[in-house]
Amino acid sequence: MATLYCRQALLPDGWAENVAVTVDARGTIGDVTAGASMPGGAVHLNGIAVPGMPNLHSHAFQRALAGLAEVAGPTDDSFWTWRKVMYGFLDRLTPEDMEIIAAQLYVDMLKAGYTSVGEFHYVHHQPSGDPYDTLTELSDRIIAASRRTGIGITHLPVLYAYGGFGGAAPDPGQRRFLNDGDRFLTLVADLRTRFGDDPQVGVGIAPHSLRAVTPDLLRDVLAENDREDGGGPVHIHIAEQTREVDDCVEWSGRRPVAWLMENADVDQRWCLVHATHMDDSETRQLANSGAVAGLCPTTEANLGDGFFPAPEFLKHGGRFGVGSDSHISVSVYDELRTLEYGHRLRLRQRNVLSEGEGRSTGADLYRAALAGGAQALGRPIGAIASGQRADIVVLDAERPEFAGRDGDQILDAWIFGAHQSPVSDVVCGGEHVIAGGHHADEAAIASDYRRALERLLS
Ligand SMILES: [Zn+2]
Structure with missing residues (x-):
């Protein structure tokens, strides 16, 4: 003691x-x-x-790319051009690289005031797409980096099976990410067995997005996860880009958040990352579900995603936490400041996200992000x-x-x-x-x- x-x-x-x-x-x-x-x-x-801030959304290897996609493309430069840069880098990334990039990132996170990280981990396999001899090789590297640096981690292996809505074939740039349901659940079960007793490590699951799974696969994996774990975190990228929303409507007749609410039992275990594009009814539904909105303001600004409807969401009692996602910035204050300033610029008002007259905006944001981050990471954190x-x-x-x-x-x-x-x-x-x-x-x-x-x- x-x-x-x-x-x-x-x-x-x-x-x-x-x-x-x-x-x-x-x-x-x-x-x-x-x-x-x-x-x-x-x-x-x-x-x-x-209390240390939980960082609820990280793709550790992307820290190595910060600043490399800031050269203008020919036209319509968007998220999708950034994704091309990322896929090229992945052709060369080794397990040793993954571990050292994560270790450097986690030291930077600790110095910035983050004490835990939700690692939304989707690079599982060799550049050829074949699994490593140890299926969990790259997950193990990430967890080794967290242990070396001392940061707490909720490891979220990503289920990525398809290249687009409706079970579209993946493209070659995605081959390191791909698992079917069985191999994915084997990987998750193995991590839970080996790290279940470590109080600094949690394990959840992350269906990558509605683009990367089919309804049947999502249902099967969630059911199996409930049986195995009964309460672990479930994270998903949901509505980051307007093109993604349009494609989802074309596929299903529903917007992504609405589709998920109708087709999955979304509750306090869930974290919807980049719920950026929601209509009023989706905003209310997400707030009422008790799930956490995973906001990544500096990444969303860098990628030109759009504004999460934060004032409306908070009015309905919605919960949120922050993540540094692509790690273009690794800073607690930068995330919270960018979140607030985005809405000041949009609405031409001040102190938009405080809880009311006489309240401190910084303190309200900090406390809310502590509570939401702790809930999303499913570990006993976020308060002294x-x-x-x-x-x-x-x-x-x-x-x-x-x-x-x-x-x-x-x-x-x-x-x-x-x-x-x-x-x-x-x-x-x-x-x-x-x-x-x-x-x-x-x-x-x-x-x-x-x-x-x-x-x-x-
Ligand atoms: Zn992400």
Whole structure:
């Protein structure tokens, strides 16, 4: 049992001073005591302690591509041109590359204030499309990177079986992703058996999108998942692009969110990633379902996706979390700021996503994204409270943006006022993984990462 101590902390009931937190040997919080004097032997977290943010949507290898698709194409440059760049890169990516890219990314995430990640993992096989000798080879690499860096992970193996709506044949660029239902369930079961007892690792499933499955396959895999697990997270890309919506309507007569609501039992276990294009009735249905909307504002802005109807969704009581997805940006404040600023620009208003008059927009966004992210990742995270994982981010109180700030003003100063990460220390699953702004393994990881990228991009 270890004890952490900090002068100021954001607890479920609000801000508290002189807080002692006990942590058991498995990294779970025992007691949280405010107004305590520093116990002997406690680790002093010198700064402002807040719950670490879950990053609910990541494709780790895409970090290596950040900035490589910013050259204008001939006409109609869109998501689909970016996807072409990504498919080309995948022809060369090895398991070692996958692991080192993920490790570098996860160090960057920890330094940015994320303490857990939902890894929506769809590259399963060799470049030829044949499975590796170990079916879970690339999943194992991702989980190895999470363990090396200390970040918590919900690993979400992706079911990708088709190239378009109605069971269209996949194109050659997709061959590393493909599994039928049986092989997919074998892969998931194997990961659950091997990692089920690790409190830093969760396993869920992710049907890639309605484009990549058929209704029968989706139903069968969900039924089997219910039998096996009964409660694991289910993530899906749902309505990112207007072309995807048009294709779905042509195929089924329904828009994607409406189709999913009619054909699957969407509840609190679900996370609908990029529910960007919804009409009013879909917005209300998704909010009422209790599922989490997985928002990735910097990626959605980078890809020119469009606006998620956040004000309307929140009015109906909808839940959301944030993810850095393609990792064009790896920053808690950038995601939340971009989300809010997008709607300010759209509506020509301020403080659009706060919960009402007199409330702090930054604090409302931060708390909502903690709760939604924790729900979507299906692990006990998102609060400094008994029974939760000890995932704590410490902000450097000496940074100028925090001067004279108190309580929720601290979160507003971080989310709207920071121009670099103010995170000084991070405790993740009870381990002190970032100390004084550094990870113990960061130099070795960075040099291996540079070497891998020089080869991959040469
Ligand atoms: Zn994605």
